[in-house]
Amino acid sequence: MKHIKSPLLAENLPQWRSRVLLLLLLAASVALVVRALYLQAYQSDFLGDKGKARYERVLEISATRGKVVDRNGDVLAVSTPVKSIWAVPEDAKLTPHEARELALLLELDVKELNRRLASEKDFVYLKRQIPPDVADKVATMNLAGIHQQNEYRRYYPNGEVTAHVIGFTGTGDAGQEGIELALDGALTGKPGSRRVIKDRRGQVVEDVESIRAPQDGKEVVLSLDAKIQYLAYTQLKQAMVDHKAKAGALVVLDAKNGEVLALVNSPTYNPNNRVKLAGAQLRNRVFTDTFEPGSTMKPFTAALALESGKYRFDTPIQTAPGKLTIGTATISDAHVHGLLTLAQVIQKSSNIGISKVALSFKPDDMWQMFDKLGFGSPLKLGFPGEVGGRLRPAKSWRPIEQATMSYGHGISVTLMQLAHAYMAFARDGDLIPLSLTRLDSPPLVGKPVISAQTAREVRAMLEMAVQPGGTAPRAQIAGYRVAGKTGTAHKLEGGAYANKYVASFVGFAPATDPRLIVAVMIDEPGGAAHYGGDVAGPVFAQIMAGALRTLGVAPDAPLKPLQMADAVKEGV
Amino acid sequence: MLRFNVILLLVAVICAIGAVNSNHRARKLFVELEREQARMKELDVEWNQLQLEQSTWASHARVEKIARDKLGMKTPAPGQIVSVEK
Numbered sequence: 001m002k003h004i005k006s007p008l009l010a011e012n013l014p015q016w017r018s019r020v021l022l023l024l025l026l027a028a029s030v031a032l033v034v035r036a037l038y039l040q041a042y043q044s045d046f047l048g049d050k051g052k053a054r055y056e057r058v059l060e061i062s063a064t065r066g067k068v069v070d071r072n073g074d075v076l077a078v079s080t081p082v083k084s085i086w087a088v089p090e091d092a093k094l095t096p097h098e099a100r101e102l103a104l105l106l107e108l109d110v111k112e113l114n115r116r117l118a119s120e121k122d123f124v125y126l127k128r129q130i131p132p133d134v135a136d137k138v139a140t141m142n143l144a145g146i147h148q149q150n151e152y153r154r155y156y157p158n159g160e161v162t163a164h165v166i167g168f169t170g171t172g173d174a175g176q177e178g179i180e181l182a183l184d185g186a187l188t189g190k191p192g193s194r195r196v197i198k199d200r201r202g203q204v205v206e207d208v209e210s211i212r213a214p215q216d217g218k219e220v221v222l223s224l225d226a227k228i229q230y231l232a233y234t235q236l237k238q239a240m241v242d243h244k245a246k247a248g249a250l251v252v253l254d255a256k257n258g259e260v261l262a263l264v265n266s267p268t269y270n271p272n273n274r275v276k277l278a279g280a281q282l283r284n285r286v287f288t289d290t291f292e293p294g295s296t297m298k299p300f301t302a303a304l305a306l307e308s309g310k311y312r313f314d315t316p317i318q319t320a321p322g323k324l325t326i327g328t329a330t331i332s333d334a335h336v337h338g339l340l341t342l343a344q345v346i347q348k349s350s351n352i353g354i355s356k357v358a359l360s361f362k363p364d365d366m367w368q369m370f371d372k373l374g375f376g377s378p379l380k381l382g383f384p385g386e387v388g389g390r391l392r393p394a395k396s397w398r399p400i401e402q403a404t405m406s407y408g409h410g411i412s413v414t415l416m417q418l419a420h421a422y423m424a425f426a427r428d429g430d431l432i433p434l435s436l437t438r439l440d441s442p443p444l445v446g447k448p449v450i451s452a453q454t455a456r457e458v459r460a461m462l463e464m465a466v467q468p469g470g471t472a473p474r475a476q477i478a479g480y481r482v483a484g485k486t487g488t489a490h491k492l493e494g495g496a497y498a499n500k501y502v503a504s505f506v507g508f509a510p511a512t513d514p515r516l517i518v519a520v521m522i523d524e525p526g527g528a529a530h531y532g533g534d535v536a537g538p539v540f541a542q543i544m545a546g547a548l549r550t551l552g553v554a555p556d557a558p559l560k561p562l563q564m565a566d567a568v569k570e571g572v
Numbered sequence: 573m574l575r576f577n578v579i580l581l582l583v584a585v586i587c588a589i590g591a592v593n594s595n596h597r598a599r600k601l602f603v604e605l606e607r608e609q610a611r612m613k614e615l616d617v618e619w620n621q622l623q624l625e626q627s628t629w630a631s632h633a634r635v636e637k638i639a640r641d642k643l644g645m646k647t648p649a650p651g652q653i654v655s656v657e658k
Contacts, residue, residue, distance in 0.1 A: 067620070075627045078620050157627035207602050216616075230632035478650035559650055 063189025
């Protein structure tokens with residue numbers, strides 16, 4: 001090879017310069033390798049994710065809220081998909097013809113539609129929760145700037161009949177009242193998600209994987225019987241009109257297994273349309289409101305008397321002269337009855353008779369009995385807002401208070417507590433927990449409260465109360481033996497008892513082997529009648545007769561014309 | 573040695589085609605599954621709507637009204653009921 005003679009090359013460069021250059025080049029390539037190793041080995045997951053994020057998307061899959069059905073599978077609450085139409089006003093440039101057509105589909109006024117589309121906002125709802133078929137028609141119009149979104153809407157086919165049990169859901173399909181709130185956890189579905197590959201225009205090109213399958217909410221089977229519930233609703237509503245009452249409540253229990261078969265409040269509301277909802281309509285007098293029960297409490301004191309052994313069914317008690325002074329207060333009966341047996345005290349509902357019985361016991365004995373029966377503490381059925389009523393500690397009872405408590409004043413209870421306590425009489429002395437959901441098998445063990453013998457004797461007394469000579473002959477039912485007790489309580493207003501009443505009736509049938517317990521409460525009957533036997537008794541009889549027929553319970557009494565004698569006025 | 577290599581190459585090619593094929597089938601099945609799931613959801617929605625419709629038609633208020641007004645039915649008096657013992 002021939003070398004070119006160059007004056008530049010002729011110069012002898014120092015040896016170190018080429019070495020330094022070589023070293024620099026080597027160092028640079030080592031740095032590159034290290035960097036490559038670092039990215040490949042330590043950062044590969046992070047970078048891989050970043051890459052995927054450019055084309056992969058995670059889609060949410062919605063889950064439906066569970067149904068609520070009654071014990072026979074009739075639907076009481078169900079969610080169905082609906083669509084909401086929304087618009088980006090800036091993008092929506094509709095021709096007058098298109099606007100007219102859209103307004104017609106959405107059942108909106110054209111002016112209203114144009115006003116919304118003229119809004120300055122980026123997002124406006126045009127119409128929420130419309131049926132999917134209407135939404136499809138809107139979609140086929142293919143309008144720019146008009147979009148749809150999927151939503152769910154809860155429907156209650158029985159409307160106001162079941163309003164107070166089922167409750168309703170609020171925004172976002174979350175339970176807000178009643179069963180919808182109590183069992184929200186089970187009813188709510190868990191939305192799932194899946195990973196897809198989307199192209200530049202946002203269309204799904206390929207499915208990658210399902211990350212989490214959506215879990216629909218569970219179906220809740222209530223103990224309610226829609227037939228009995230409807231019957232209870234119509235009868236209570238009728239009674240409200242007949243007696244010009246302010247409010248009313250009613251509950252039907254199965255004495256055999258503790259299931260709640262019907263629960264009605266009046267006034268009620270339509271859960272499908274809650275625009276004009278007022279506080280009074282929302283009140284649930286079965287669970288969350290307490291009242292002074294009046295004479296419906298008397299059988300519990302009678303049970304205490306029998307249980308102690310100090311009294312028998314026919315122990316005589318002097319109620320003459322119809323007035324009894326305890327301390328500075330005087331209590332009275334509506335009628336002067338004279339000498340009554342313990343059973344007759346219950347039958348005729350004598351305040352003086354039961355007060356005398358009550359005062360022969362220590363306050364603590366009475367408190368123990370009331371406490372065992374569940375008064376003063378919530379039933380813990382899981383219903384939202386459940387209260388326990390008021391039962392003051394026995395230490396603080398004055399004799400007059402002990403006397404009035406025996407006939408249901410100075411103590412407050414919920415209607416559910418009262419119905420539950422009567423279960424002790426209907427079930428040979430034990431109490432089983434109540435249930436709002438259908439049970440496959442009845443609870444095996446009950447909590448014994450009184451002896452079976454006492455329960456049977458009180459049952460006999462309660463049967464006398466609905467027969468001629470008792471306070472509620474109008475609670476009789478043809479073909480069945482009925483046992484029950486009336487209550488007529490003065491209402492407390494601003495610390496004093498006013499001339500307003502709460503009429504109630506609690507009873508069970510058939511008396512030979514009680515199957516159903518029905519408790520009725522009518523608040524402030526404004527008509528001519530205000531006694532429990534006249535106001536609440538007939539409601540009880542109607543519902544009990546209908547419910548027994550619905551359930552096919554065999555009659556236990558020979559059929560004979562009912563003797564509807566005038567009711568004995570009970571002590572108020 | 574060369575023959576062995578060719579065989580190995582063939583095996584590798586077959587495996588590769590198999591992998592592509594099963595991947596393709598998996599995707600097709602996945603799409604099918606998705607479609608069936610969507611259909612299931614659709615049917616479920618329809619079932620809910622039908623149940624809603626049924627309970628509206630069969631509401632106790634409506635049945636009672638028709639039974640009383642249209643068919644002239646009434647609740648039997650206690651004396652008209654004969655219970656059949658088993």
